[in-house]
Amino acid sequence: MSDAVTYTGGCHCGLVRFECTTDLSMVTACNCSICTKKGLHFSFVAPERFHLRAGGDALKEYLFNRHAIKHQLCIECGVETFAKGAKPDGTQVIAINVSCIDGIELAKLKMTPMDGRKF
Template identity: 40%
Template structure:
């Protein structure tokens, strides 16, 4: 596990997340495909918002179980929050918002979220 720093585009929202980036997915659901997210999932306790919680807005759709978080100023969506089927709190981290991550070295697994 490594500690990664991330932020929205304007920098008002900054966070740290502990993850190994071992499993990164590219989902084809309506929101992920439109926004171009590459996601890794972590326990919610592995994500710490360092600054800008007050600048985060929330969007939900469909079953309203995932809270898609985005900066109200720049619109960048660095992470989402939800629960696993077991009830455990989790976070979906958009790795495109992490600093110093070379995407060319990340193995991405496609996921058919459109069918769920």
């Protein structure tokens, strides 16, 4: 993470706010059912690089399939700002919805295709 930057972001209505540190070198373009339907592009960071600044009590958890990823939705506007997951070895990881980063321009990001549909 040589070019890691600390970003701020949040949901649409502003209830949920976060700060995260990432270099955005790997942003997913995943073909799984939820990433496709919601237009999700994730950047994965260690939990210590993600801080919820507001809205901890305004989150609704959404689970599906094997419940491996805990999607966090704002109870007011429905935007998913992040998700909690674990790597195969059990290490906890936070998936930040990069579309929720303040001022982000998706078209300027390099996307990494992911074949999530097969899982």
